[in-house]
Amino acid sequence: MSYVKIDKNLCVGCGACVDACPVGALFMEGDKVEVNDKCNLCGSCVGVCPVNALSIPREAKKVDLSDWKGVWVITEHDGKKPVTVTFELLGEASKLASKRDTYVGAVLLGNNVAFMADELFSYGADRVFLCESPVLEHYRTEPYSEVIVEMVKHFKPEIILSGATTQGRDLAGSVATKLETGLTADCTGLEICPETGNLLQTRPAFGGNIMATILCPNTRPQMSTVRPKVFPVPPKTDKKGDIVNFSFDFSKLNIRTEVLEYLPFEEKISLADAEIIVSGGRGLGKPENFEILKELADTLGAALGASRAAVDAGWISYEHQVGQTGKTVRPKIYIACGISGSVQHMAGMKHSDIIIAINKDPEAPIFKISNYGIVGDLNVIVPLLTKELKKHLGS
Amino acid sequence: MRVVVCIKQVPDTTEVKINPETNTLMREGVQSIVNPFDEFAIEEGIRIKEAHGGETIALTMGPPQAEEVLKTALAMGCDKAYLISDRAFAGSDTLATALTISAAIKKIEEKDGPVDIVICGKQAIDGDTGQVGPGIAVRLNLPPLTYVSKVREINPEQKYIIVERLMERGKEVVKSTLPALLTVVKDINTPRYPSLFEIKKASKKPMIKLTFNDLGLREDQTGLKGSPTWVNKIFSPDLKSVSGEIFQGEPEECVKKLTEKLLEITKGVSL
Structure with a gap:
């Protein structure tokens, strides 16, 4: 070989x-x-x-891919509303579709979910491919992937994007295998070749230490999962589109899973949705010091984040982890306390509008991407900052 | 119960550094380790055997030296190990990898008997895709239970399993028929450390090598030929460098200055 x-x-x-x-x-x-x-x-x-x-020794293949058209986004929703990453993807799909002179499709599966179509249009979808059934009430890999596979075979989209969420990754992994096509995980950048339609999918690898651009030149559809918060939500318009009803015979499926219950986290502010995040790392020194950060976070109405080092040390639970192996966040303000700024951590927060670092080491890499910073001991700085802010915010 | 645990040897990516002058990976001193998420898979596989009897089999695909991670799995308590290794598999993407591993699991079923549960880590820390587990499930026609943070119940007689799945904003409790495939997250357990005695014992446990010829796959289904995705380019992450205002000196002064800035920028933010 x-x-x-x-x-x-x-x-x-x-x-x-x-x-x-x-x-x-x-x-x-x-x-x-x-x-x-x-x-x-x-x-x-x-x-x-x-x-x-x-x-790399590859054999060139001659394949005719001209039947495949359209950029699809798989809608993820909670039964009431699409999740934000769906809108982010519709924005990106619109850019790709305009370069290929094609349409944007949104796949919408669920039970009584047709009302969400208008919102999908308003964020850029030209067509909504709708399939409704009580079987689709809760997301389950088997029925969802089967419906999408059949839709894809029928309508032949060139590209399918889904969020790199637990649901999106689960679904895309199943769909791509059934279609025997390429799937690229966790993309942070998408470009398209206007002539060939080849998608240049950029993603971090080796724990965020390097970036790789992946191609899927010989099979269609080209599938990518994209991390939430990597692309901005596009402006909402009053655009309208067509609903394409898709009927599916569920009686032929042998569905082996059943969702028994859902237990939501008691989390005051979700990290993914927060406008301000106060985050702590190894520099905190001990778990009790998260209390100091919590007080600052409460003052600002911010969510609490953490670096992998703090999570691995057992100081705070995994839901709070920001970075390559945690969540990607894009808040208006990210305050990094005692976080030196590993490549892995920065991969998860570098898109924040304003980054503020508090660190005792003036050489810490985090300062290189920070808009503001204080060099000093966070045990002194953070309580002072909380006190000062309370004075001005009057709480 | 027969459990197959799929594991991977990876470079310890947390130790990988970038040479700032050449912008390339610095490999020196970087150890090859068992993918950390797979340690939870191994532990869970062993616990299932301990609770319900049967055997736990470790499986990896990789170069010959990937045998090392199988030794760890055997020392932790797996009964048997399979190494899938062949030049024909080099360059496999997640689609080709999942196909190859599923073919190996079919081979294991022929040799050892039916498999009830396949367990993978949620993702490997080098590729970070999390796609191989769901891919194996499709190829073996198993219900995929991804991001499992707890196994609540296994009923070998009535052939079902109840698990908790860790989602972004909550946990989902799912019941599935067996056989099934699980991918596990780190909350699920605390992996054991093998004792010296176990490590010694492990060297006597069976380690079976599978090559391309054993799996009954076509040449165009594996390795580069069986991989629809290609790496087009590799480059260093481009971090925006900001010439920010960094305050140093008297803490009170620094905090005052930062507060001013904060109040300015939070004007548009709902506090």
Whole structure:
């Protein structure tokens, strides 16, 4: 079997690829690079070669993909309203669709959910593909994925976007496998090639240490999950569209799961929806110090966030974690206390409008992306800040 | 009960650093570890066996050295391990990986008997996709129960399982028939540390290697050929660098200045 292909005539022996290889498969032999059997063909080295000496051996396929049209968004909702990421995706889908001169479709599944169609139109959908049934009352992987697979086979969309939420990832993973097409998780950037319709899907990998752009050139639909808060909510318009009713024979399904109950968290302010977040990290030193942050958060009406270090230390529960393995947030103000700013953490909060850092280390990377900051001991600074704010806010 | 736990060897991404001069990954000193989410999967697999009898089988796909993570799984208490390794699988994306692993599980069923539960970690920390678990479920026609934070009940006689799933804003309690596939989150348990005795015992447990020829797949279904997604480009994350106002010195003074700024910017924010 093959390894990454090295064109020895082109190789200048700079060693850039050796540094880029995440598995240690490349090494220098004399003044040329060599590959060993650790190579897993990940492609990390290809882009860093300054002279294009490296390539992944792929066979070019000739496939006609011209039947596939439209950019679809899978609506996620709670029975009352679509969740915000659906609107964010409709905004992004509109951009992609206009470059391909095609339509934006929203897939809407549930029981008595047709009333949500207007809102989907107002955020950019041209068509709403609707399927209603008591079977679809609660989200369940099996019936939802079966309906969508049948819709896709019938209408042939070129692209399907869904939120990288627990539901969106669960559903997309199932749908893509059934359709045997490519799925790219957790995208943070989407571009489209206007001629081929190929979607350039950018996503973090290796814990956010590197970014990868993924292509799915030979199969359709191209599927991506996109993290909430990565794209902005587009402005609402009075746009109208068409509802396409889709009927599905549920009697042929053998559904093996049943939702018994739902237990919502007792959370005052959801991290994902908060306009202000006060977040704590390793610098807090001990779990009790989250109380100081909580007081600041309460004063500002903010939600409480945390870095992975604080969560891993057991100081606060996982729901509060911001970052690559936690939530991505996009508040108006993010106040990072005792968070040095690992790449992984910054991946989850760098889109915040205003970032404020409080850290005793003036060299902490978090200051590089902060609009305001204080160098100092948070145990002193944060209570002072709370006190000062209370004076002005009168609470 | 027969439980198969799917695990992955990953670089410890929390230790990976970027060389600021060349903007490339610095691998030096980065250990290969069992994907942290898979440790919860192994632990849960062993607990199910301890509660209901049967066997727990660990399975991984990767290069020959991925055998190391299977040794850990055996030392923790798995009974048997399978290593799927072949050059033909290099370059597999999540679609090809899920297909290959599901073919291996079918092979295990032929050799060892029917599998009741397949458990995966919710995602691997190197790829962070969480797509392989649901993919395996589809290929094996199992109901997928993702993001499981608690197994409430397993009834081997009536063949059902009740689990709690961790969602963004709450927990969902789901009942499913068995066999089923679970992906688990870290709240589910605390993985055990293997004792020296267990580590010693583990070296005597069966470790079976499966290659391309064992799985009955076509060449165009695995590796690069079986992968619809391609890595087009790899680059370093671009962090916006802001020339912010950083206050240093007397805490009271700093706080006063920051408060002023805060009050200014919070004008449009509902407090």
